[in-house]
Amino acid sequence: xxxPSGARRAxxxxxTSVVALALLTAPPQPAHAExxxxxxxxxxxxxxxxxxxxQPLSETPSAVTVITAAEIRAHGYHTLGEALRWVRGVFxxxxxNYTYVGVRGLQRPGDYSNKVLITLDGHxxxxxxxxxxxxxxxxxxxMETVERIEVVRGPGSALYGTxxxxxxxxxxxxRPSRExxxxxxxxxxxxxxxxxxxxxxxxxxxxxxWSVSGSWLDARGADLYFPEYDDPLTHGGMAVxxxxxxxxxxxxxxxxxxxxxxAKFNERMKRFPTxxxxxxxxxxxxxxxDGHDLVELSxxxxxxxxxxxxxxxxxxxxRYRGYYIYGPDSATVVNYDxxxxxxxxxxxxxxxxxxxxxxxxxxxxxxxxxxIALENYDLDPYYLYIADRSRxxxxxxxxxxxxxxxxxxxxxxxxxVDRYPDFEPVLSPRLDLVVxxxxxxxxxxxxxxxxxxxxxxxxxxxxxxxxLNPVLGPERVTTLE
Numbered sequence: 389x390x391x392p393s394g395a396r397r398a399x400x401x402x403x404t405s406v407v408a409l410a411l412l413t414a415p416p417q418p419a420h421a422e423x424x425x426x427x428x429x430x431x432x433x434x435x436x437x438x439x440x441x442x443q444p445l446s447e448t449p450s451a452v453t454v455i456t457a458a459e460i461r462a463h464g465y466h467t468l469g470e471a472l473r474w475v476r477g478v479f480x481x482x483x484x485n486y487t488y489v490g491v492r493g494l495q496r497p498g499d500y501s502n503k504v505l506i507t508l509d510g511h512x513x514x515x516x517x518x519x520x521x522x523x524x525x526x527x528x529x530x531m532e533t534v535e536r537i538e539v540v541r542g543p544g545s546a547l548y549g550t551x552x553x554x555x556x557x558x559x560x561x562x563r564p565s566r567e568x569x570x571x572x573x574x575x576x577x578x579x580x581x582x583x584x585x586x587x588x589x590x591x592x593x594x595x596x597x598w599s600v601s602g603s604w605l606d607a608r609g610a611d612l613y614f615p616e617y618d619d620p621l622t623h624g625g626m627a628v629x630x631x632x633x634x635x636x637x638x639x640x641x642x643x644x645x646x647x648x649x650x651a652k653f654n655e656r657m658k659r660f661p662t663x664x665x666x667x668x669x670x671x672x673x674x675x676x677x678d679g680h681d682l683v684e685l686s687x688x689x690x691x692x693x694x695x696x697x698x699x700x701x702x703x704x705x706x707r708y709r710g711y712y713i714y715g716p717d718s719a720t721v722v723n724y725d726x727x728x729x730x731x732x733x734x735x736x737x738x739x740x741x742x743x744x745x746x747x748x749x750x751x752x753x754x755x756x757x758x759x760i761a762l763e764n765y766d767l768d769p770y771y772l773y774i775a776d777r778s779r780x781x782x783x784x785x786x787x788x789x790x791x792x793x794x795x796x797x798x799x800x801x802x803x804x805v806d807r808y809p810d811f812e813p814v815l816s817p818r819l820d821l822v823v824x825x826x827x828x829x830x831x832x833x834x835x836x837x838x839x840x841x842x843x844x845x846x847x848x849x850x851x852x853x854x855x856l857n858p859v860l861g862p863e864r865v866t867t868l869e
Contacts, residue, residue: 400714415631437558439788439800440510440547440749441739446830448540449790449800449820451869455537457562465531468559469508469523469665471714475539478555480523484612484631485660485676487524491554501551501861503840505544509561509650511684514551515706516757516780516809517729519843521551526678528637528654530603532571532585535562543867545816549753549784549806550841553865562643564589580608580737596644605635612661617669627661627670628672655679655707667711668720681705696739704731726763727845732756733782745792752862753784759843764851773851778844783807788818798822806839810847811861814839820841837866 438448453475465471468689469487473480479495481488489501502519505512508529514521522528537559544552546713561843567589574584587601609631618625635656642649656678663669686700710725737751757780788802803817818836842860850856 435536435538435540435558436510436560437507437556438540439790440737440751441747446824447798447822449798449818449822449832449834450544451541451832451834453541455539457535460531460534460537467524467531468527468529468537468557471531471537471863472523472557477541478539482524483660483664484662485658485664486526487522489521489557490524494554502551502843505548505550505552505556507548507556507558508652508682510558511650511682511700511702512548512551513680513682513704515680515708515727515729515759516704516731517706517708517727517762517843518845519551519840521557522678522680525605525633525635526656526658528635528652528656528680529559529637530585530601530637530639532573532587533561533601533639535560535566542834542869543816543818543836543865545814545838546802546804546818546836547749547786547788549782549804549816550839550862553838553840553863561641562599563640564599565591566645567591567599579610580606582606588683591776598640598642600638600640602638605633605637607633609633609659609661611823614662614669614785615826617663622663622669630659630661630670630672630674633657634671646689647685650682650684651688651750652683653679653681667714673711673722675711677707678708679705679707681707696742698737698739699735701734702732704733705729706845721771722767724763724767725763726761728759728761729757729844730759732758747790748756750787750788751785753782753786755782757781762844762847762849764849774849776844776848778848780844796824806841808841810858811841814841814862814864833869835866835868837864839864 433445433450433454435443435445435452435454438450438452445454447612455471460471469480469489472478477492479490488495489504500518501521501523505514506521507513540556540558540742544556549606550558567587570588572586572748575583583603583605587599587604589599591597608629612627612631614625637654640651657675659672659675661670667674682702682704684700684702688696688698690696706729708727712723712725714721714723733755735751735753740748760778760780762774762776765771784804784806786802786804788800790798790800792798800820803815805815806815807813816837816839821833823831840863842862846862847858
């Protein structure tokens with residue numbers, strides 16, 4: 389994956405005109421709360437990402453920001469990164485290939501946003517090869533399918549494990565029952581961009597509820613000027629027709645008798661004009677391909693008035709390929725870079741309420757990473773630099789105890805233990821106190837610890853300037869706020 393190059397910043401003004409056509413075959417739906425852009429001021433918002441269960445926003449044991457579907461539509465956000473750009477304490481950068489997110493002033497260039505955990509309806513999306521969090525079009529998520537975005541600041545490893553160091557960004561998608569029957573929209577604009585989105589949903593009493601959606605994006609990209617490359621040998625600093633992009637996304641959801649099925653597939657091709665990794669500046673053949681696929685079956689059962697059980701089984705597939713062009717036009721060398729990984733896992737979680745003001749959440753996670761592949765070689769003439777195949781696994785257990793004292797005070801304590809085969813088990817505790825002083829004022833005292841397990845790219849990849857480090861341990865952070 390491309391580390392931001394030294395000369396990567398070029399700016400331009402983007403104007404887009406959109407023409408939309410909506411065909412509604414289902415009966416009109418009543419207006420929902422998220423259709424009101426001021427709903428957060430009128431009523432208490434419920435979030436699920438902070439405690440893995442629904443909670444009022446004021447009672448979450450974290451500092452949380454919610455971006456509603458109404459805000460997404462009103463501002464015309466095209467990607468998750470665009471939506472996060474306006475969140476307090478979050479900053480977003482873009483190197484003409486990937487989108488990077490930092491929180492509270494922390495972001496290391498080239499770390500692939502691996503200290504921020506992205507979840508889709510609670511399902512972790514960070515890749516298992518690079519630990520990367522994807523926030524741009526490389527994520528493959530159409531914003532039309534999003535009901536809300538929950539930004540949970542601070543360490544989240546006590547419930548989520550690795551990568552939840554700076555924040556957890558939980559994207560909640562619309563359930564089939566909340567979708568229109570058929571929707572088709574399209575847009576075109578500057579930089580040769582064209583996009584088509586379509587969705588269809590069915591929700592009838594006594595039958596399975598389902599929805600499928602997909603989109604296609606094709607963009608020529610901007611012609612960019614980089615003053616750092618302003619030399620006759622590098623086209624006077626101009627990168628022409630070297631910023632193009634193509635992307636295809638698919639998302640499907642189905643609900644039936646307490647079971648929920650999710651399937652997500654996407655692929656994106658992006659040219660990068662910046663000369664990253666000392667490649668040919670402005671070359672149209674420099675490009676990367678990315679995709680993150682998943683299939684998950686989940687369900688929940690109310691086993692008694694005081695106990696609810698949740699379970700999920702899933703497969704994830706993260707893919708990356710890069711073509712990097714070196715040398716003069718008369719004797720170019722094409723370097724091929726690849727990083728693929730699969731995850732098969734399950735999570736079981738219980739919520740137990742032994743008393744009216746007491747909730748205990750506990751769970752277990754088991755994951756097998758049967759295929760982790762890292763490759764790098766020159767195509768012609770063929771020269772192999774690295775070909776690494778490995779396997780891994782994760783076992784984890786967590787518990788969280790939430791107690792209410794009176795009507796205004798909530799004390800939450802919990803911890804999670806993660807066990808990897810390459811280093812000692814990691815303990816991630818948390819202790820939070822929430823006091824609602826007035827209906828409009830809440831004090832939160834939050835303490836916690838989080839970790840990031842070293843990625844296989846960091847431990848197994850050995851090709852300059854990356855240095856092999858097989859004994860690298862987890863990265864830790866402890867906060868008090």
